[in-house]
Amino acid sequence: MTSAPMSVGASTAAAASAEFSGKTAVVTGAARGVGRATVALLHARGARVVAVDLRPDITALPHAYPGVLTVRGDVTEEETAVRAVRCAQDACGGLDILVNNAGRTLNKPVTETTAEDWDAVMAVNARGAFFCAREAFRAMKDRGGGAIVSTGSYTSTVALPEGAAYSASKGALAQLTKVLAVEGGPVGIRANLVAAGVVETDFLDTIRPDSRAYLRSFAGAQPLGRVAQPEEIAEVLCFLASPRSSFVTGAVIAADGGFTAV
Numbered sequence: 001m002t003s004a005p006m007s008v009g010a011s012t013a014a015a016a017s018a019e020f021s022g023k024t025a026v027v028t029g030a031a032r033g034v035g036r037a038t039v040a041l042l043h044a045r046g047a048r049v050v051a052v053d054l055r056p057d058i059t060a061l062p063h064a065y066p067g068v069l070t071v072r073g074d075v076t077e078e079e080t081a082v083r084a085v086r087c088a089q090d091a092c093g094g095l096d097i098l099v100n101n102a103g104r105t106l107n108k109p110v111t112e113t114t115a116e117d118w119d120a121v122m123a124v125n126a127r128g129a130f131f132c133a134r135e136a137f138r139a140m141k142d143r144g145g146g147a148i149v150s151t152g153s154y155t156s157t158v159a160l161p162e163g164a165a166y167s168a169s170k171g172a173l174a175q176l177t178k179v180l181a182v183e184g185g186p187v188g189i190r191a192n193l194v195a196a197g198v199v200e201t202d203f204l205d206t207i208r209p210d211s212r213a214y215l216r217s218f219a220g221a222q223p224l225g226r227v228a229q230p231e232e233i234a235e236v237l238c239f240l241a242s243p244r245s246s247f248v249t250g251a252v253i254a255a256d257g258g259f260t261a262v
Contacts, residue, residue, distance in 0.1 A: 020047035029102030033201030040231030075128030125169035145188025181250030197256030
């Protein structure tokens with residue numbers, strides 16, 4: 001007896017669930033927000049995931065996503081990047097995907113931004129991303145290729161007041177991505193960046209008591225009339241990490257609700 005053919009919807013869902021089967025990913029800034037949503041998607045689609053974060057609650061991820069490995073550490077320290085990549089290699093046999101998501105923000109006028117402020121933001125968004133990308137690049141080169149995807153910001157291409165350090169750091173990350181793409185092409189490594197718009201996460205909760213109202217105030221600035229949810233940015237990150245984007249490298253992909261289109 002011939003079985004009934006699988007529906008297009010069912011076959012698409014089955015393919016998505018196995019999209020990252022056999023692949024290993026490192027995700028930084030993984031405890032909350034976009035990072036956690038990215039871990040969830042990669043895990044659901046078959047990837048082995050090493051989740052990295054400075055927060056103590058990173059250790060709770062394996063309870064939500066069985067099999068996920070965790071590395072608690074500060075991405076501004078080289079040793080954290082080394083440990084994360086080594087964990088992927090030792091536990092999973094190699095590294096195929098890096099999602100450079102750890103980030104730090106700051107809202108201060110230029111005249112009030114101190115040297116310490118500048119260095120703290122650059123240390124996470126540019127220096128830390130570089131450390132992780134460098135270690136991942138080395139591992140991927142030995143493996144024959146891979147994908148490096150970073151969470152950037154629309155502020156790397158447009159200027160907003162009180163964003164000097166943050167915008168500059170995300171601009172540096174965008175340029176780092178392009179260099180990685182140029183150097184990585186001959187060895188099968190792709191590098192891309194998602195220029196994310198405003199995302200409704202707890203990213204600002206520790207530095208702004210009015211963080212939720214502040215986030216909502218951006219809604220009208222987007223043609224879509226709202227801010228993003230973490231899962232929406234995670235979907236774009238996963239697309240760029242997947243074979244579906246196999247001819248995309250060195251790109252800065254806007255996921256900002258149309259903000260930079262106006």
